[in-house]
Amino acid sequence: MTTQKILLLAGRYGLSGVPLAQLRLARVLARRGHTVKLVYGMLNEGIEQPVGDGLDIVFLQRARVSSMVLPLARLFKSYEPDIVFSAGDHLNSMVLIAAYLSRTTAKISCSSRVTPYDTYSSQVFSKGWLLKQVMRLVMPRADVLTCVSKDMVDQYRQIFSSSRHVCVYNIVGDAESPAVANRTNSRSSLPRDHVYRIIAAGALEPWKGFADLIDAMSIVVRSADAHLTILGEGSQRSALQSRIDDLGLSDSVVLYGNVEDPLNYFSRSDTFVLSSYLEGLPNVLVEAMLSGCTPVSTDCPTGPREVLQDGRYGYLVPLNDPAALAAGILQSFESPISNDDLQDAIQGFRVDNVLKRHAELLGVDGL
Structure with a gap:
């Protein structure tokens, strides 16, 4: 395997899917002996800067992705990477413009992380329409175009007639993950107290469906001694807390806030619930399965049905249906x-499998 000089890029660093996925990939590549630089546009307020662990982490102090073009062009010239991994369509377009400006010879892999229907538009001169025109112009510079789910690949082929997108999953965990090492016998190791421990995680925003989950809990607690912890922060915290109080669930549901290591919380829970209305591919669902949680998920676009393989490895329920969500939780x-079944289900997200796929697409001798 040839040692590579690798540059990874993301917009803002926060405790959420895309920036954490890029950090995880960067750390894995650094552990394998590659020279790795990880660049973020900004560090979100109130969030601690991540630890390098053998890689160089840089913040450009650019709040808008569009303002990253010239700094990235200069970085391409000064750092001279062999491979560039970029994540997110807005950033991908700026990265490809910077690649043209700098005339870098780096191989560039651009990953799309959310459904294109939320990014692009057919309304002439709208922001989404303009981005689509830009991507059509610069897309040929990308050596590899990826999506994090198979359903998203089909969506991109509908948006772009000449789409070359293929599916490559994020690295979600490996044998070195603390939750895996500590979970030798998950159920007997939990301090049970006859309580079923339910966990959920994500931004406290409307599209995550936490209001439906709280409503579902009002049904669950009638039939089972259960407790729900929701990890994350967001604009809906006050509204969700009011809903918890109004339903008399203050002893059964807790909005816990942000945490550095969600796997540590997942590994002490029985059931993980994803109540989203839409996703790209929910890393958090795979992380919970890695940690041994039985998954219950809305059948939202895109990702959950793919990860749970049509319900073989978890419970899929309809959207906007708290009663069905409650029934899925009780069934779990x-x-x-x-x-064992959960670990089989997430093989495609393991380090070796993901890096092998990247290497094949980039045409390099291993990663």
Whole structure:
């Protein structure tokens, strides 16, 4: 395997999917002996800067992705990377413009992380329409175009007639993950107290469906001694807390806030619930399965059905249906998914499999 000089890029660093996925990929590549630089546009307020762990982490202090073009062009010239990994369509377009300006010879892999229907538009002169025109012009410079789910690949082929997108999953965890090492016998190791422990995680925003989950809990607690912890912060915190109080669930539901290591919380829970209305591919769902949680998820576009393989490895429920969500949660108590089956389900997200796929697409001798 040839040692590569690798540059990874993301917009803002926060405790959420895309920036954490890029950090995880960067750390894995650095551990494998590559020279790695990880660049973020900004560090979100109130968030601690991540630890390098053998890689160089840079913040450009650019709040808008569009303002990153010239700094990236200069970085391409000064750093002279062999490979560039970029994540997010807005950033991808700026990265490809910077690549043209700098005339870099680096191989560039651009990953799309959300459904294109939320990014692009057919309304002439709208922001989404303008971005689509830009991407059509610069897309040929990308050596590899990826999506994080198979369903998203089909969506991009509908948006761009000449789409070359293929599916490559994010690295979600590996044998070195603390939750895996500590979870030798998940159920017997939990301090049970006859309480079913439910966990959920994500930004406290409307599209995450946490209001439906809280409503579902008002049904669950009638039939089972259960407790829900929701990890994350967002604009809906006050509204969600009011809903919890109004339903008399203050002893059964807790808005815990942001945490550095969600796997540590997942590994002490029985059931993980994803209540989203839409996703790209929910890393958090795979992380929970890695940690041994039985998954219950809305059948939202895109990702959950793909990850759970049509319900073989978890419970899929309809959108906007708290009663169905409650039924799925109760079913997870009665018939949990075995840890062996959960580990089989997430093989495509393991380090070796993901890096092998990247290397094949980039045409390099391993990563």
